[in-house]
Amino acid sequence: KEGREIAAIHKNMIVKIPMTAEGLKATKVLSKEGIKTNVTFALLIHMEL
Incomplete structure (x- = not known):
């Protein structure tokens, strides 16, 4: 739903x-x-020293 709303703002919008x-x-x-x-x-990356 949110992706469609963002895309509707302008034809060049990228979600x-x-x-x-x-x-x-x-x-x-x-x-x-x-x-x-x-x-x-x-x-x-979790590293333990």
């Missing part, structure tokens, strides 16, 4: 979606609707 299982599902749905998406990836 930024986190790379999670749910985010990838949303990307697939939005892409089928012709909505541009950008998937972001964050890698967290």
Whole structure:
């Protein structure tokens, strides 16, 4: 829903979606609707010294 609202603001809007299982599902749905998406990836590394 939020992705559609963002895309409706302007034809050049790109919806930024986190790379999670749910985010990838949303990307697939939005892409089928012709909505541009950008998937972001964050890698967290926890190290113990």
